Amino acid sequence: MTDAIDIAAVRFAFAGGPIVHETLDGEVVIINLKTGTYYSLQGVGAECWAVFADPATPATLAAQLIEKAALPPDTAAAAATAFVGALHAEGLLQSERELAITPASLPDLPEGLGQALTLQRYTDVQELLTIDPVHDVDEVGWPVKAEGVKLEA
Amino acid sequence: MAAVVAGTAGGLDEFFAATRAAFEDAARRLGRIERRYRLGPGVLRLSVAGAAMADAIAGALTHLRLPDDDGTASLTIRAWDGAGSGRPMVPAPWPATAYGQKGEIDVGGDGRYAGFFQQGAETLSLFDRPAAEAFYWARDAAAMPYWERSFPFRPIYHWAMAGTTLQPVHAGAVGRVHGGVLITGRSGAGKTTTTISCLEGGLAYAGDDYVLVDCGPAPTVYSLYDTAKFTEDSLARFPRFADAVWNRTRTGDDKALLYGHRAFPQALVAAMPIRAIVVPRVTGLPHTELRPIPVTAAIRALAPTTLAQLPGHGAETMAKLTRLCAAVPCLEVAAGTELAGIARALAAWLDR
Numbered sequence: 001m002t003d004a005i006d007i008a009a010v011r012f013a014f015a016g017g018p019i020v021h022e023t024l025d026g027e028v029v030i031i032n033l034k035t036g037t038y039y040s041l042q043g044v045g046a047e048c049w050a051v052f053a054d055p056a057t058p059a060t061l062a063a064q065l066i067e068k069a070a071l072p073p074d075t076a077a078a079a080a081t082a083f084v085g086a087l088h089a090e091g092l093l094q095s096e097r098e099l100a101i102t103p104a105s106l107p108d109l110p111e112g113l114g115q116a117l118t119l120q121r122y123t124d125v126q127e128l129l130t131i132d133p134v135h136d137v138d139e140v141g142w143p144v145k146a147e148g149v150k151l152e153a
Numbered sequence: 154m155a156a157v158v159a160g161t162a163g164g165l166d167e168f169f170a171a172t173r174a175a176f177e178d179a180a181r182r183l184g185r186i187e188r189r190y191r192l193g194p195g196v197l198r199l200s201v202a203g204a205a206m207a208d209a210i211a212g213a214l215t216h217l218r219l220p221d222d223d224g225t226a227s228l229t230i231r232a233w234d235g236a237g238s239g240r241p242m243v244p245a246p247w248p249a250t251a252y253g254q255k256g257e258i259d260v261g262g263d264g265r266y267a268g269f270f271q272q273g274a275e276t277l278s279l280f281d282r283p284a285a286e287a288f289y290w291a292r293d294a295a296a297m298p299y300w301e302r303s304f305p306f307r308p309i310y311h312w313a314m315a316g317t318t319l320q321p322v323h324a325g326a327v328g329r330v331h332g333g334v335l336i337t338g339r340s341g342a343g344k345t346t347t348t349i350s351c352l353e354g355g356l357a358y359a360g361d362d363y364v365l366v367d368c369g370p371a372p373t374v375y376s377l378y379d380t381a382k383f384t385e386d387s388l389a390r391f392p393r394f395a396d397a398v399w400n401r402t403r404t405g406d407d408k409a410l411l412y413g414h415r416a417f418p419q420a421l422v423a424a425m426p427i428r429a430i431v432v433p434r435v436t437g438l439p440h441t442e443l444r445p446i447p448v449t450a451a452i453r454a455l456a457p458t459t460l461a462q463l464p465g466h467g468a469e470t471m472a473k474l475t476r477l478c479a480a481v482p483c484l485e486v487a488a489g490t491e492l493a494g495i496a497r498a499l500a501a502w503l504d505r
Contacts, residue, residue, distance in 0.1 A: 020460070020467045022475040027449040029475075031457050033467045034254065038457040040449065124339040125457040134252035134272065141245025143252060145292065146272035 007081055007101060008062070011055040012093040019092055023050065030092055036125040039092065044069065044116040048083055052093055058084045069113055078107040083117050090119065165262045168246040169281055172288050176202060176231045179238035191217040191423055192310070193319050193365045193375040195227030202233035206294040209234075210305040212399075213378040215414040216421045228313045229286045230306060236293035242277065256308075257464040269308040269464045274301035280312040287313070299400045299410040303380040304363045310377065311463040311470075318369035320473045323459040326359035326374040326425065327351035329503050333359065333374060333425035334484075335366065336433060337455040343433035343488045345387055347495055350488075352381070353391055354496020357422035358413060368477040372427040379413030379421055390492065428503055429482045430455065441489040441498040451483035 014021070018034040028046040030039040041049050047068070051061050062080035065071050071079065085103040087093040106114050136144040183203030188211065190197045196219065201207040210232060235242055245251075247268075251259045258268035267280040275292035287309040291297055310321045324337035325348035333356075338344050348361045359376035367373040381394075388395055388409050397416035398409040413421050432446060432454040456474045460467055484502075488495050 018467065020471040022452065022456075022471050024448050024452065024475055024479055027447065029449055029452050029456065031460055031467075031471065033460055036457060036461045038453065040453060042449075122453065122457070125461045134249070134256075134270065137245070137249040137252075140241060141247065141249070142242055142277070143270050143272060145275055 005097075005099065007084070007099070008059040008077060009057055010099065011057050011096045012084055012088065013052050013055040013096075015092055015094040021049075032091065036123070037090070038122050038125065039090065040120040040122070042116055042120075044113060045083075045118070048080075048117065049087075052087075055096060069110070071109070075107050075109070078104070079109060079113075079117060082106045086119050090121070092119075164246045165260060165266050168243060169266060169279070169288075171243045172279060172290075173231070175238075175240065175243050176200075176233050176288060178240065179203065179233040180231075182239070183233070183237055186211075187221065189219040189221060189224065189226065190214050191219060191375075192228060192377075193314075193367065193424075196224065198226035198229045200229065200231045202231075203237045203294070205237050206232050206234050206291065209291070209294040209297045209302055210289070212412050212414075213303055213305060213380045215412065216379040216418070217376065217423060227285060228309070230289055230309060231287070232289040232291075234291040234294035236295065242290055253464075255462070255464060267308075267312050267465065271301065271308075274298055276301060276305075278306070278308045280309055282312065282315075285313065299407065300382070302399075303382055303410055304378050307363060307462070308464050310365065311466065314365070315466045315469060318367050318473065319375075320366055320368055320470060320477075321363055321377065321459075321463065322366050322455060322474065323362065323462060324364055324366075324430075324455060325361040326364045326376070326427075327356040327499070328359075328422075328425050328428065329357060329500075330422060330425060332428035332503055333357065333422075334429045334431045334499060334503070335364070335374060335427060335455070336431045336486075337451070337458070338432045338434075339454065339458060342454075343435040343486075345382070345384065346390075346435070346492070347431070347433040347486060347488055349381065349383065349387055349391055350492045350495040351499055352417060352420055353393075354493055354500065356420070356496055356500060357425065358417065358420040359422050359425060366427065366477060368473040368480075370480075372477055372480050373424055374427050375424045376422065381411045381413060381416070382408040383411065384408055427477070427481050429484050430478055431484050431486050431499070433486045433488050436487045436489060438487070439489050439491045439494075441491070441494040442487045443498055443502055444485045444487065446483050446485045448478050448483050450485075451478040 021030040027042045058080040062076040065076040082104045085101045134143040179202035186201040260268045269278045277290045279288040324335040365375040430451045
């Protein structure tokens with residue numbers, strides 16, 4: 001967490017850009033189109049994600065966790081900050097101001113809640129994006145011939 | 154050619170006009186080949202300069218060919234290559250920084266135009282949205298790799314379907330004429346084995362890698378390509394296909410490419426209603442079982458791998474695929490080692 005900044009009071013929102021997401025049947029699937037990494041949040045985690053459809057603070061999220069999960073205030077605050085920090089670190093949430101957040105671990109939580117608030121991360125599609133990007137172009141602006149590139153799916 | 158102004162609508166208009174003129178010049182020099190094909194519920198008009206380019210790209214579309222006439226088309230693609238025409242491509246009007254990681258080109262302008270450069274295949278795809286006209290240029294058609302031959306025009310089809318309920322997806326499709334399944338999943342999950350097992354087992358075949366789906370109220374899969382790609386392991390498991398392999402000389406981890414109109418013409422189907430989305434899982438056990446899975450498990454299997462390879466329209470594509478997965482049953486096929494059982498299990502489910 002950065003010094004002198006109360007993360008709980010900073011507003012966060014869906015990052016947009018290469019981040020696309022859809023929610024269905026209590027699960028949100030989030031994809032980073034730039035990296036190919038995709039994510040899943042289920043149950044309460046999906047509900048917590050939805051909080052940031054409009055800019056909201058971790059304090060707002062903590063208040064919901066107190067209400068919905070009957071967490072003690074300190075635990076809810078720590079859980080909300082850790083949850084937001086994890087999503088921010090993956091570039092899924094953007095903050096209203098530039099921040100460098102060191103992701104924190106979730107506090108001890110009731111059975112199931114900790115899992116729901118843990119971002120599931122999948123990297124198996126990244127291999128489709130590992131092609132070396134265009135570095136050089138020829139004198140009329142077309143990419144220099146790439147040798148040995150294979151992209152069969 | 155006169156210099157164009159990068160990133161401006163006028164510059165792009167000039168670039169596309171010059172590209173059209175370059176194609177016409179190549180067609181005059183190499184001979185023009187005009188063909189029409191089914192493209193989902195629409196029609197593709199393909200205009201190719203030279204036999205080498207036609208040979209490279211048209212084989213995968215053979216099963217969709219329509220009678221030659223001057224009827225209307227929903228999309229026109231003009232294709233040629235630099236080596237055959239002996240002329241360089243029109244200079245790019247954008248800077249080197251316009252090329253993105255996946256090959257997307259940030260062409261600038263007002264969104265009318267789109268561009269994609271496929272490294273490895275050395276092909277350039279360009280699209281003029283309101284004109285529904287695309288250009289497909291290859292550095293050398295004769296050197297085009299087998300994998301590009303197996304699924305040409307993917308970015309163009311993706312752009313052309315934006316704003317509709319149609320979407321190219323990274324999936325195979327097999328089944329019956331009255332209903333089929335999409336087979337999708339991460340690399341190595343058993344997609345190819347499942348698809349080929351079903352082909353071997355007598356099910357109809359609409360594709361093994363990319364198909365077009367209608368994500369609207371009546372989910373439908375349309376064949377885009379008649380090709381199948383076999384790993385060496387797959388070829389050993391299904392040896393009757395070995396004689397039909399197109400690329401008999403392969404290097405490294407090249408897959409064997411087969412054209413369906415030569416290898417299994419009786420199995421090819423142009424369209425099927427989608428009855429389910431199937432995510433394979435290799436179990437190592439002999440028997441195959443089908444189990445329902447959550448809709449989101451199918452979305453995780455289908456969406457990332459599709460979105461990773463197609464340029465632009467990410468949010469729209471994600472929404473389409475979510476709608477599709479929500480509209481039909483989603484199943485896991487726990488694929489057994491007794492391969493004939495995979496086709497039997499899916500056929501039995503489809504014939505219920």
